[in-house]
Amino acid sequence: MVSRRAAIILAAGASQRMGTPKALLPWGGSTLLEYAVQQARDAQADAVVVLGPATQQVSIDAVTVLNSEPESGRSASIRLGAAAVADRVEAVLVQSVDQPVPAWVLLALFAANAEIAVPTFGGQRGHPVCLAGTLLAELREVTEADQGLRAVVRRHTVTEVPVETEAILWNLNDPASYGAATAQS
Numbered sequence: 160m161v162s163r164r165a166a167i168i169l170a171a172g173a174s175q176r177m178g179t180p181k182a183l184l185p186w187g188g189s190t191l192l193e194y195a196v197q198q199a200r201d202a203q204a205d206a207v208v209v210l211g212p213a214t215q216q217v218s219i220d221a222v223t224v225l226n227s228e229p230e231s232g233r234s235a236s237i238r239l240g241a242a243a244v245a246d247r248v249e250a251v252l253v254q255s256v257d258q259p260v261p262a263w264v265l266l267a268l269f270a271a272n273a274e275i276a277v278p279t280f281g282g283q284r285g286h287p288v289c290l291a292g293t294l295l296a297e298l299r300e301v302t303e304a305d306q307g308l309r310a311v312v313r314r315h316t317v318t319e320v321p322v323e324t325e326a327i328l329w330n331l332n333d334p335a336s337y338g339a340a341t342a343q344s
Contacts, residue, residue: 163249164269166199166287167240167298168192168221170256171211171229176333180213181257184337187344191256191331196221201262202269204252207243209236234307241298251295253308254287257331259340264322265289273318275311278327284319285327288312 170182182192199206206221211229224239250269268276268289276289301307331337
């Protein structure tokens with residue numbers, strides 16, 4: 160049976176600023192990638208993981224697709240992930256592996272039942288982005304030239320979902336941000 164929900168987890172990047180694949184960094188008793196997949200599962204979503212050359216050997220219990228050219232931009236990973244999502248999905252999250260959030264945040268986004276839902280904390284928008292399944296075709300067509308996911312979000316009604324966790328603002332791009340988030344988690 161296909162889930163009504165999906166989560167596209169982007170883990171194809173080269174992690175140049177981090178110096179090691181972010182997907183494999185320790186987090187919550189596992190790795191950032193395992194954590195993201197488990198949180199998606201806990202939110203009753205089917206996980207689709209987009210891996211890249213640095214992570215392609217990772218074994219994870221989820222649908223995986225390979226972006227062999229992640230340097231072409233995040234949009235390519237979103238297209239590949241969206242292509243692997245079931246057509247009849249009701250909602251789909253797009254989440255980068257370096258932006259870990261707990262399942263209850265994902266559940267709140269799904270529960271918003273919005274065209275596009277984004278979490279907010281302290282008046283700031285964060286991530287991940289949750290899109291209605293009707294927008295899946297647009298995700299399958301995003302390009303860097305048209306500003307990718309950002310352009311899709313701008314074209315549609317966005318519902319802000321206030322949550323009580325700063326985690327939605329984290330972006331673990333380098334050792335300092337990873338260390339700060341690890342200390343708070």
